[in-house]
Amino acid sequence: MCPYRLAFRALAICLVLPLLYFSDAEASDNRPNILLVVADDLGWTDLGCFGSEIDTPHLDALAQRGVKFTSFYTSVSCSPTRSMLLSGTDNHLAGLGNMVEFLTPQQRGRPGYEGYLNNRVVSLGEVLRDGGYHTYMAGKWHLGHESNQLPHARGFERSFSLLGGGGSYWADRSGLSVRQKLVTYAVDDKILDELPGDFYATRGYTDFLIDAIRKNLDDGKPFLAYLAFTTPHDPLHVPEPWLSRYHGEYDDGYEVLKRRRAEGTKRLELVPNDAPLPRRHQMVKAWDTLSKEEQAIASRGMEVYAGMVSNMDYHYGRIEAFLRDIGEYDNTIVIFISDNGPNPYNSEDYPGNRDSEWLSSFDNSLGNLGSPGSNYAYGIGFASASAGPLDLFKMTVGEGGIRAPMLIDCPGIKGGRQIGVLTYVWDIMPTILDFAGISHRDEYRGRRVERMRGRSLRGALTGTKKTVYDPEEYICGGEMGGLGAWIRHGDF
Numbered sequence: 001m002c003p004y005r006l007a008f009r010a011l012a013i014c015l016v017l018p019l020l021y022f023s024d025a026e027a028s029d030n031r032p033n034i035l036l037v038v039a040d041d042l043g044w045t046d047l048g049c050f051g052s053e054i055d056t057p058h059l060d061a062l063a064q065r066g067v068k069f070t071s072f073y074t075s076v077s078c079s080p081t082r083s084m085l086l087s088g089t090d091n092h093l094a095g096l097g098n099m100v101e102f103l104t105p106q107q108r109g110r111p112g113y114e115g116y117l118n119n120r121v122v123s124l125g126e127v128l129r130d131g132g133y134h135t136y137m138a139g140k141w142h143l144g145h146e147s148n149q150l151p152h153a154r155g156f157e158r159s160f161s162l163l164g165g166g167g168s169y170w171a172d173r174s175g176l177s178v179r180q181k182l183v184t185y186a187v188d189d190k191i192l193d194e195l196p197g198d199f200y201a202t203r204g205y206t207d208f209l210i211d212a213i214r215k216n217l218d219d220g221k222p223f224l225a226y227l228a229f230t231t232p233h234d235p236l237h238v239p240e241p242w243l244s245r246y247h248g249e250y251d252d253g254y255e256v257l258k259r260r261r262a263e264g265t266k267r268l269e270l271v272p273n274d275a276p277l278p279r280r281h282q283m284v285k286a287w288d289t290l291s292k293e294e295q296a297i298a299s300r301g302m303e304v305y306a307g308m309v310s311n312m313d314y315h316y317g318r319i320e321a322f323l324r325d326i327g328e329y330d331n332t333i334v335i336f337i338s339d340n341g342p343n344p345y346n347s348e349d350y351p352g353n354r355d356s357e358w359l360s361s362f363d364n365s366l367g368n369l370g371s372p373g374s375n376y377a378y379g380i381g382f383a384s385a386s387a388g389p390l391d392l393f394k395m396t397v398g399e400g401g402i403r404a405p406m407l408i409d410c411p412g413i414k415g416g417r418q419i420g421v422l423t424y425v426w427d428i429m430p431t432i433l434d435f436a437g438i439s440h441r442d443e444y445r446g447r448r449v450e451r452m453r454g455r456s457l458r459g460a461l462t463g464t465k466k467t468v469y470d471p472e473e474y475i476c477g478g479e480m481g482g483l484g485a486w487i488r489h490g491d492f
Contacts, residue, residue, distance in 0.1 A: 031222045032411060033332040034128075034432055035323070037316060038085070038226075040078065040140060040166070040233040041394055042338035042405065043386025046309055050405050051264025051388060053249065054306045058317035059336060059407065066334070066409030067461055068418040070270050073488070074340045074404050074425045076395050076480050078165055079142040081339040081425050082228075086143070086154075087121035088429030088440070088452030091478075094121045096143070098481050101165065101351075107481065116144030117154060122444040124429050125155025128224045131438040136212040137161060138205040139228030145184065152188045156226070160208040161186050162201070166230055169201040169237035170372045176235070177350035178358040200239055202231050202308075206315040210322050217326060222436070227319065231312040232305050234343060234377030236370055242307035242314075243370050250302040253287030253295065254381035255280065257302070261388035269418070271389050278391035284381045296366055301378040302385075304370035333410035333435055335428060341401040342386035344393040346379040397484040410435065414463035421468055422475070422488060426454035434458045 045051045049063035075081040079099050080091035087094040092112040098104070100115030107113040117123060125135045137151045141161040144150065151159035167183030168174040173195060175183050185192040195204075209225050216223070250257060258277065265271045280286070290298065316336070323329040347364075348354045362375040369376055383393040384400070392398025406423065409415060433440055434456040442448060459465025469475045477487035 030331070031132075031437060032435055033222045033323075033328055034133075034224045034436070035319065035332055035334045036085075036224065036226045036428070036432075037334070037336045038082070038139070038228045039312060039336070039338045040228075040230045041340065041343040042232060042309070043342035043383070043388070043393075044338075044390055044400065044403050044405060045261040045265060045388030046232070046338075046342070046386050047313075047405055049268075049407070051261050051268055051270060052309075053260065053264075054309045055245075056309060056313040058313050058320060062320075062334060062336060062409055063407050063418075064416060066407055066415050067413060069406040069408070069421065069423055070418060071420045072337065072404055072406035072423045072425075073402050073478075074338070075478050076340055076397060076401050076483055078140070078233075078339050080478075080480065082140075082142055083117055083121075084424075084426040084454075085337075085339075085428055086117065086124045087450070088124075088426050088433075088454045089121060089450045090426070090453055093450045094118060097479075099165070102481070104481060116146070116149045119447060120450050122440070122449045123154045124432065125151065125224065125226070126444065127155070127429075127433065127438060127440060128436065129155045129157060131436065132221060133436070134213075134216050134221050134223035135226075136209055136223060137226040137228070138209040138212075139201075139226075140166070140230050140233075141228070147189060150186055150189060152186075158212040159186070159188055160205065161228075162230060166233045166235075168235060168372075168375075169230070171195040171197050171199040172372065174235075174362075174375065176347075176375075178352040178356045179350075181358060200237075202229055202312055202315050205229065206318055210319060213322070214326070222331075224432075225319075227316075229312050229315075232308040234345070234347065235375045236301055236304040236308060236378060237372070237374070238304055238307040238311050238370055242311040243304065244307075245310060246303040246306040248303075249306065250299040250382075251295075253290075253299065254284070254302070254385040255287050257382070257385040258388065261385060265389050275389055277389060278384075281380065281384055281392070284384055287381070297364070297369070298379065298381065300366055300369050301376055302382045304376075305378050305382065307370070331411060333432065334408065335432075336405070336407040337425070337428070338404040339425075340404060341390075341392070341394045341396075341398075342383040343377060344380040344383040344395065345377050347375050347377045349377075395480075395483055397478065397480075397486040402478065402486065408457070408461060410461065413461040417463070419460060421457075421460045421466070423457060423460070423468055424454065424475070426452070427457050427468065428454070430454045431457040431461075 095118030387400030390400035
């Protein structure tokens with residue numbers, strides 16, 4: 001039996017806690033559930049509903065039923081975005097002023113650069129749990145490794161979490177770099193020593209979340225289900241039939257794909273018809289200058305990447321079907337986002353990897369790419385293509401780095417719309433609390449906590465408001481040490 005299933009059955013946790021966050025109305029069975037789904041490093045045009053050739057029917061259907069946001073912004077990288085998602089405020093206030101992996105000596109130990117979700121904020125899980133919700137989490141955490149920093153300690157009553165930034169999708173738990181050769185998983189507050197032999201991350205996260213929801217269905221409490229996929233973050237891994245699904249699709253290279261994606265966004269009216277295509281980045285080699293072997297490996301990597309996105313769509317479809325089967329979908333707020341733009345790294349670019357014995361131990365041959373034993377990232381060329389008409393990619397403040405897809409479907413909204421309302425990742429928590437009828441307080445368990453900087457998107461979702469922020473406001477804004485800074489004023 002799977003270790004995390006054993007832990008699921010063995011750990012009976014009864015928490016008797018004061019309700020420090022009360023519903024503004026009487027708690028009732030009618031309060032909506034929340035399914036919050038986060039993809040990892042998914043480019044702005046990697047879904048069919050954003051102009052992609054990748055087959056994503058379940059997420060495309062979600063876009064057709066709900067609202068597709070075309071001007072949704074994030075941080076430049078994983079953990080800063082996730083800290084804002086789960087706190088409703090700026091990542092510097094929440095403890096992730098920089099990714100823990102990239103903290104400089106000047107930042108380390110300073111307020112706002114703790115490298116984990118700090119106690120200056122109260123998390124979405126804590127607020128909803130104390131407001132009468134079940135709270136479940138499965139997937140990438142990346143907000144702390146110590147026992148008092150795990151999802152279980154920050155409001156999630158059940159969790160199966162990858163604690164770091166990424167690693168193998170298989171049972172071997174291999175990491176991203178020579179500095180982190182193995183990744184760490186936890187079930188609730190217990191660190192796992194091993195994973196089941198047939199483990200595949202995207203499937204395993206979905207299974208866990210479905211089991212957690214099913215266990216407490218009879219008590220009538222609403223739930224938050226946070227499904228934090230690692231897909232399509234490298235290393236690029238996917239099982240059959242998705243591994244072979246896109247054979248030959250990308251043989252023309254990343255420059256052709258970027259043009260195709262840009263044309264797709266224009267057909268969908270995501271960008272103006274006269275929007276120019278960004279020039280090829282100076283670090284992207286022209287496709288026709290690559291050797292045949294280099295082209296074959298690069299296009300195969302993109303095939304695997306596309307298969308991962310389709311596989312993620314399949315497993316998202318499983319949890320949506322489950323909610324329909326148990327009669328809960330129509331009373332569930334579904335939010336799907338990516339945490340930032342596509343990753344431009346090659347596997348060699350991670351600290352310590354280049355020319356290392358550790359990286360050379362993987363089999364990245366053409367026949368094994370995407371399978372167990374490989375460790376491959378698709379690099380800057382195809383990352384540029386995943387951004388489509390947008391310039392740049394993850395780890396930059398270019399549009400391709402900080403603009404991400406967002407889809408929302410929920411009860412009572414005016415669906416079937418595509419809107420360009422400016423939104424930021426810190427708006428998601430206020431939106432959820434608004435629909436749940438729960439107030440955010442300035443104090444949590446005897447300590448002062450930061451207010452939420454975000455705004456509820458309820459008016460934009462229902463169609464009663466055309467904007468979330470006044471055009472004259474200087475809003476959002478982000479900074480990442482050495483990677484640039486940005487702020488938004490109206491259309492600029």
